[in-house]
Amino acid sequence: MTAQALAGALADDVRRKVFAAIVLGGTDAPAVAARAGLPTRQVVTALRRLVDAGLVTGGDGDLRVDTDHLREAARTPSAPHPAGDATDRVLRTFVRADRLVGLPAQRGRRRVVLAHVARSFEPGVRYPEREVDEVLRRWCEDGGTDHVALRRYLVDEQLMAREQGVYWRIGG
Structure with missing residues (x-):
């Protein structure tokens, strides 16, 4: 995960709220929805994006921040990519x-x-x-x-x- 991918995953307000709710202990979609004050449907969509980005791991009932993946991303320098390819x-x-x-x-x-x-x-x-x-x-x-x-x-x-x-x- 690059810094750009991390920023992109958390650039959306809903995904940031969902991520914060997981950080604060939400372990399933209904708990995250309640903590974030969001409809469950929005939470499920945001969770999918956060899992794809490597920020969240686990299934419903076992959601957690993927700290290992975050640490690895912090240690890995991003490789330059040509913008137009x-x-x-x-x-x-x-x-x-x-x-x-x-x-x-x-x-x-x-x-x-x-x-x-x-x-x-x-x-x-x-x-x-x-x-x-x-x-x-x-x-x-x-x-x-x-x-x-x-x-x-x-x-x-x-x-x-x-x-x-x-x-x-x-x-x-």
């Missing part, structure tokens, strides 16, 4: 520390993310499904994306091929 912008939005924070709904953006993930595999090397699943599970940790869906997208987008339980990356 659309590919970099998509990757900064959906990939953090070699983990997917989500998959874009828009096909073009999703393909950018999938091509990035596909580089985890050497072109021409054949991988049993078990190995592919291990690599993709790491990409999906804490991101809400299913590794099986990710594998299917890689094949559907012709970034990987599959035959009799063996997968390989297509192209360079």
Whole structure:
């Protein structure tokens, strides 16, 4: 998480109130809504964004600030990115520390993310499904994306091929 991502996640008044309510002990959506004085629907939307940004972790009933992630972000200098590169912008939005924070709904953006993930595999090397699943599970940790869906997208987008339980990356 960069300082810019942190600022972006907390730039919205509702998300700031929700984050503060969690800091003050709210552990589920109704408790956070009561503490923040907000409708539950707004809280749920804000929670989703805060989780995606890596500021909040846990499920409903176990919400908490992800202090480890915040400490790591404080210690990690931000790498400069060219402002106009659309590919970099998509990757900064959906990939953090070699983990997917989500998959874009828009096909073009999703393909950018999938091509990035596909580089985890050497072109021409054949991988049993078990190995592919291990690599993709790491990409999906804490991101809400299913590794099986990710594998299917890689094949559907012709970034990987599959035959009799063996997968390989297509192209360079």
